[in-house]
Amino acid sequence: MNVLKQVRRAGAAVGRRTYATMFVPPASLQHVIRRQDNGKPLPESPNIYTGRPSYYDQLNALETALQQTQRVLRNLQLLPLPQFARDAVPPPSPVWKNKRMLSEEITESLTVTRYRRIINLLNQLDECRRIADVSGHGALAESLANVLTDFEPSNKEAVLARGKRKAVKFDEYGRSYTIGRRKESSARVWMIAVQDKAGETSAASVPAAEIPLEDELTTAEVEEEVSEAQALPQSPLEPIPDAPPAPIEVPTSNILINNTPLAQYFAHQADRETVVRPFKVAGLLGAFNVFAIVRGGGTTGQSGAISLGIARAIVAHVPEVEQVLRKAKLLRRDPRMVERKKTGMAKAREAYTWVKR
Numbered sequence: 001m002n003v004l005k006q007v008r009r010a011g012a013a014v015g016r017r018t019y020a021t022m023f024v025p026p027a028s029l030q031h032v033i034r035r036q037d038n039g040k041p042l043p044e045s046p047n048i049y050t051g052r053p054s055y056y057d058q059l060n061a062l063e064t065a066l067q068q069t070q071r072v073l074r075n076l077q078l079l080p081l082p083q084f085a086r087d088a089v090p091p092p093s094p095v096w097k098n099k100r101m102l103s104e105e106i107t108e109s110l111t112v113t114r115y116r117r118i119i120n121l122l123n124q125l126d127e128c129r130r131i132a133d134v135s136g137h138g139a140l141a142e143s144l145a146n147v148l149t150d151f152e153p154s155n156k157e158a159v160l161a162r163g164k165r166k167a168v169k170f171d172e173y174g175r176s177y178t179i180g181r182r183k184e185s186s187a188r189v190w191m192i193a194v195q196d197k198a199g200e201t202s203a204a205s206v207p208a209a210e211i212p213l214e215d216e217l218t219t220a221e222v223e224e225e226v227s228e229a230q231a232l233p234q235s236p237l238e239p240i241p242d243a244p245p246a247p248i249e250v251p252t253s254n255i256l257i258n259n260t261p262l263a264q265y266f267a268h269q270a271d272r273e274t275v276v277r278p279f280k281v282a283g284l285l286g287a288f289n290v291f292a293i294v295r296g297g298g299t300t301g302q303s304g305a306i307s308l309g310i311a312r313a314i315v316a317h318v319p320e321v322e323q324v325l326r327k328a329k330l331l332r333r334d335p336r337m338v339e340r341k342k343t344g345m346a347k348a349r350e351a352y353t354w355v356k357r
Contacts, residue, residue: 054106055114062121065147069128069140078135089134094126094148095156102151122151168316176316180309182334185297189309191288193317255290257306271303278311281328282321288314304334 047053047060073079081089097105099115110118129144153159168176175192255262255275266272279285290310294302311330315322325331339348346352 052108054108055110058106059118059121062118062125065144066121066124066128069125069144072140073128073131076135076137078131081131089127089130092123092126092130093160094123095153095159096122096151097153101153118151122148168312170316176313178309178312178316180305180307180312180333182304182308183297183301183337185294185301185305187292187294187302187305187309189290189292189306189313191290191310191313191317193288194286255292257292257294257302266299266303268299271299274303274307275310278307278314278325278330281330282314282318282324284314284318284321288317308333 045053045057047056050056070079096102096119099110099112102115102118103110125144125148129141129148132138132144133141168178170176173192175190178189178191180187180189257265257275262272262275266275276285279288290313292306292309294306296302297305307330311325315325315331322331341348344351
């Protein structure tokens with residue numbers, strides 16, 4: 001019916017009168033069957049008369065799938081969506097094949113305009129898939145996902161994870177491990193929170209009344225057993241039981257760089273301020289202990305690398321200060337590097353003195 005309307009409109013534009021096709025008797029189609037019997041089959045697609053049949057077949061299939069999907073969503077009263085419902089739909093994260101890969105798949109060269117036309121249809125189908133997934137229609141979302149999978153590259157997961165940073169891992173002692181870089185320097189940073197000595201408890205600090213006993217004894221019996229144990233002679237051959245190890249005390253505000261204190265490793269005040277700046281911006285000065293191993297570069301590059309590693313570790317321990325450190329540009333790897341020396345010049349841009357004779 002749509003084709004007939006288009007034909008009528010085209011005829012009206014040209015100024016000719018067109019007639020609708022009525023019933024065609026089977027006898028009139030004998031020449032078509034005869035052509036097929038003579039070894040001349042009919043074309044599989046009506047787009048054979050165009051210059052790019054594979055492209056238009058793919059385009060028609062996507063348009064048909066989009067129209068059917070939108071019709072189903074309208075019947076389910078999911079289209080059009082109000083603004084508050086559209087905000088609840090997860091954001092799009094599509095990764096489609098590039099123009100070269102899609103051209104090889106359909107065995108035809110694609111221009112930028114034709115490629116954008118296909119991508120526009122794919123984005124609309126992906127939006128319908130997300131709407132169906134959120135609304136609870138899993139069968140419709142799964143069928144759309146199967147259609148879109150043919151247009152996604154094989155390394156989609158790697159492409160999506162390219163801009164994401166791996167989460168910082170903690171060991172059994174609560175230490176975080178991060179890496180920072182600046183210029184030619186690379187720093188590995190371990191950071192652990194300062195322990196609260198007031199909250200630590202040991203067996204010596206626990207009162208005797210709180211120590212559990214296997215049998216309930218009176219105070220006189222306990223004192224008698226203690227005196228008898230002290231009166232017994234101790235044999236020198238009997239091994240003395242080892243005392244429990246004392247807990248390791250983590251000192252406050254201790255920053256070691258290559259097993260050297262911060263003040264001794266960096267002689268310049270500016271380098272020390274660079275290392276401590278993430279703690280000052282986050283308001284956590286003296287709350288963590290840092291041990292860093294840095295290699296390569298000079299003092300400026302090493303201090304910048306350690307600062308980046310400390311900032312990333314602070315975010316891992318205290319996620320609330322991430323926005324503060326990000327606004328201060330402490331979580332961004334400084335991309336500035338030294339410019340290479342050019343041939344025939346003294347340095348990167350400095351030239352030798354020109355001498356006439």
